[in-house]
Amino acid sequence: MMGEKISVIVPVYNVETYLERCVESILKQTYRNLEILLVNDGSTDKSGELCDRLALRDHRIRVIHKENGGLSDARNRGIDEASSDLIAFVDSDDYIDEDMYETLYRQMVSSKADLSMCGHYDVYHQIPEKQVAAIKTWELTPKEAIKMVMEAKVLSVTAVNKLYKKDLFEQLRFQVGKIAEDAFIMVDLIHHCSKVVATNEKKYYYVHRENSITTQKFSLKFLNVIEAYEQNAEIISENYPDLYDVAIMRLNWAYFYVLDRLLVDPDFKDKVLEDRLVSYLKKNKKTILMDSRFTRARKISFLALCLNRKLYKKILLAQTNR
Template sequence: MDEKISVIVPVYNVEQYLERCVASIINQTYKNLEIILVNDGSTDNSGQLCDELAKKDDRIRVIHKKNGGLSDARNVGIAEAEAELIGFIDSDDYIDEDMYEMLINNLKAANADLSMCGHYDVYHNLPEAQVTEKKTWELSPQEAIKMVMEAKILSVTAVNKLYKKSLFSEFKFEIGKIAEDAFIMIKLLDKCNKIVATNEKKYYYVHRENSITTQKFSLKFLNVIEAYEQNKEIILEKYPELKEVAQMRMNWAYFYVLDRLLLDKDYNDKKLENKLISYLKDHSKSILTDSLFTKGRKIGFVALLLNRNLYRKIIEKRGY
């Protein structure tokens, strides 16, 4: 008999997206699923909708809990999962009908602990194109860490993957952090014996109309730097050959936080701004010589070295 997969879906105020998400799981070609909807204290009709959906398919189980955030909801789902294989789907996203069939087939064929696929970025309900050349790799932890840190083919996102549940025996998603995936993914890959990955896109990652140019800055964005500092420590200790990609991600994290700080015209923290810019200036050489940074990013960085107001205008225009 096919091995069961527990699919964990944290739900919080997503009534307009939830049915599409759940329908894409119900309609999977791989049928032996346990679908765990974790209603994380929704204040709209999402919780009621979860209960209604559960009546339509006996594979659906609903857990209602007080609001604790995405990480807490995922951790509750892991603890409740009956299967030895688990996956995560965010409730505003959706998947191709054969995603789990492909992920489990690859996992079994490679005798791997974790199976990954590519994802579509979806803006304004329009997914980007599928890859032209589909490839599959069997990877060591070091190779997989390099691939997700580079983020050209695969990334640290938790959702487009199938895991042996045992990987989570030591680790949980960190509660109260943003960038929760970045905090855990390198630890999980390090724990694997083998990882299998395909660049074929099967997961639809929906970007909602919350443009970063209008997003409010908060000090929580510093979690992104914290996550990649943690990852850099793991890499320097266990995979020193990957120190350059670890530094690239640190540079990227500092850009990420700086851009959001500068794009919020209502938030003013010159001390933090100076600290972020100082770090980037100290790593000028690695930024300007790194092939993983785009030409546009490098031109923007040169502008930052000259004048931060000029840099702000560039990122406003580019929407970094």
């Protein structure tokens, strides 16, 4: 299939083990009209050399070498360098089905959408989860799409399993120096769309490396997750007040996310921050317990938190070590 050219942006940083598989999956696309931008973000391993060797295999690959600036900075550079009106992102340790861009492009054109989305496989220990049982496609207003990605049951705020009209990025860029960079931009991007199209069919393989919650060191950068969903709550409050309960649900989730990572790191101690996180959640006790989007297990563990912080931590560690 040959339609408009798609610029596929692949930020590269110290991923020599994974990069070739990623690039091969893009080169094998049934949709051939691609420009593949490998943005080497100051890698200190042999990833930069590998990018140059891969570029010799196919004229569609272009390599950009830059100083290290992080994932957002690399994606932004790719957006600046892209020569087409459609852009997409693939993380360099992931890979994609051979018809992913054909699928995304077909549904974008047929529905006259600004943004086209598909589902993703979570890959643990090199084993992808199962495909969905019933494949569905939706044509969505921005409000409907924001609800869908915020609830994260079918699709989420991830930037990678999507195809974008480039002009969505005229006023927007990924925030440099932040983690949760996708959460900072996705709701705003969807807000600027006229129409969004989505399928729950999984086409993108999101690889989880061996780095569990119990071994990952806590950093104050995790607070970016809360910041991102506070920003999203503001956008939703101003433009889609009917969705404010979804925004608060996701903000509550963000507080749980940060608290859980703080508590399971034995080397990080910040009682003031811990108290602030717990205090926020307790203030939202009724909202959390009444929200059907939180699982029964989450609600039970939250009640334990309200009673005894040590008990909550014990439950948390038991769940993450299963």
